[in-house]
Amino acid sequence: MKILAVNAGSSSLKFQLLVMPEESVITSGIVERIGWDDAIITFKQNGQKITETFQILNHKFAVELVIQGLIKHGAIQSLDEIKGVGHRVVQGGEIFKTSVLITDEVVEQIRSLNDLAPLHNPANITGIEAFRKALPDVPQVAVFDTTFHQTMTEDAFLYAAPYEWYQKYHVRKYGFHGTSHQYVSERAAVLLNNPKAKVIVAHLGNGASICAVDGGKSVDTSMGLTPLEGIPMGTRSGNIDPAVLMLIAGKEDKTYGEVLDDLNKKSGYLGVSGFSNDSRDIIDGMNRGDYRATLAHKIQVKRIVDYIGSYYLYMGGLDAICFTAGIGENAPEIRRDVIKAMKPLGIELDVSENEKRGERMISTPDSKVKAFIIPTNEEVMIARECVRLTA
Numbered sequence: 001m002k003i004l005a006v007n008a009g010s011s012s013l014k015f016q017l018l019v020m021p022e023e024s025v026i027t028s029g030i031v032e033r034i035g036w037d038d039a040i041i042t043f044k045q046n047g048q049k050i051t052e053t054f055q056i057l058n059h060k061f062a063v064e065l066v067i068q069g070l071i072k073h074g075a076i077q078s079l080d081e082i083k084g085v086g087h088r089v090v091q092g093g094e095i096f097k098t099s100v101l102i103t104d105e106v107v108e109q110i111r112s113l114n115d116l117a118p119l120h121n122p123a124n125i126t127g128i129e130a131f132r133k134a135l136p137d138v139p140q141v142a143v144f145d146t147t148f149h150q151t152m153t154e155d156a157f158l159y160a161a162p163y164e165w166y167q168k169y170h171v172r173k174y175g176f177h178g179t180s181h182q183y184v185s186e187r188a189a190v191l192l193n194n195p196k197a198k199v200i201v202a203h204l205g206n207g208a209s210i211c212a213v214d215g216g217k218s219v220d221t222s223m224g225l226t227p228l229e230g231i232p233m234g235t236r237s238g239n240i241d242p243a244v245l246m247l248i249a250g251k252e253d254k255t256y257g258e259v260l261d262d263l264n265k266k267s268g269y270l271g272v273s274g275f276s277n278d279s280r281d282i283i284d285g286m287n288r289g290d291y292r293a294t295l296a297h298k299i300q301v302k303r304i305v306d307y308i309g310s311y312y313l314y315m316g317g318l319d320a321i322c323f324t325a326g327i328g329e330n331a332p333e334i335r336r337d338v339i340k341a342m343k344p345l346g347i348e349l350d351v352s353e354n355e356k357r358g359e360r361m362i363s364t365p366d367s368k369v370k371a372f373i374i375p376t377n378e379e380v381m382i383a384r385e386c387v388r389l390t391a
């Protein structure tokens with residue numbers, strides 16, 4: 001059974017064709033620069049990378065090219081081999097407690113959440129609509145970044161702000177990266193041979209969040225109403241006193257929206273180092289003694305550890321910390337320094353395992369709390385949900 005997993009952004013569309021239940025990938029790719037004359041479409045198949053440039057002015061045409069490409073490159077012989085399309089949707093609000101089969105009503109419900117995710121949900125809807133038009137007879141499923149966190153209780157998800165903001169405007173913490181946190185924590189429970197394990201997942205990519213998972217359920221997570229809250233990221237500040245908005249708007253003659261943009265796009269690694277949002281550059285900078293790159297790294301580690309300490313107490317214990325996503329999977333320096341700071345919890349790093357890549361335990365065999373690298377796989381989670389709902 002072939003399932004297409006899709007992640008549509010405002011100017012990009014990532015896709016992966018998987019065979020289920022084997023969970024093997026036939027082809028994957030991305031359309032970039034949608035809306036431009038020189039958009040790029042890339043297919044990766046059988047270890048080969050095929051890149052073409054087209055004028056792709058909208059998602060509808062991007063989807064047509066993806067489907068034509070799947071046939072042209074031999075991933076499928078005919079369209080009826082595709083048995084389901086799974087779409088990543090960023091914000092499911094309190095409406096969606098689980099993934100759903102997409103209907104006209106579901107599309108309208110997702111649209112009703114646009115206020116909560118103005119940068120993401122409209123793009124996700126554009127992708128859904130384009131695929132529904134191109135493949136009208138194929139079941140389509142929405143998989144939300146937020147549903148895994150819908151198990152948080154009020155003490156964890158409510159802000160200590162006027163309660164009416166929650167009642168009237170749904171202001172609360174939703175959390176994101178849910179598919180990744182779920183995939184990694186499920187894998188950790190298998191590696192620990194303990195479905196009741198207390199696990200912390202550190203999803204450290206260009207966007208980054210921490211999640212506390214107790215017995216398979218998300219009990220707290222660092223992102224909030226939007227992905228801006230929590231630990232600092234490539235270009236996002238993470239937690240900051242909201243009074244900064246007013247101060248900087250006044251000093252730099254900016255609107256609150258513009259300052260918010262600075263906190264989303266010019267902060268984090270980029271803001272502190274002054275030269276890059278990429279952890280590889282930050283680590284290079286650290287190694288050559290650059291003061292601000294070193295500071296960006298130290299702030300990052302401190303803030304990650306702040307959450308780990310808090311979640312350790314909130315869960316009343318910890319069995320494992322898991323590192324995932326671009327930085328978590330590839331940057332031994334971050335893992336080393338986070339684990340070093342966790343020493344009081346009884347965790348011991350295996351220095352040589354930490355230098356390696358791929359799924360593995362990176363704590364010593366007698367470490368009380370275990371540490372793992374677990375490469376995330378959001379596409380497989382989307383495909384699994386697609387199979388579950390279309391079978």
Ligand code: AMP
Nearest residue numbers: 205206207278279280325326327330331
């Ligand atoms: P993601 O958002 O999960 O795709 O992660 C992207 C980020 O991972 C990049 O911006 C880099 O900061 C980081 N990254 C990717 N590869 C490496 C690497 N080999 N070493 C350190 N960091 C990496």
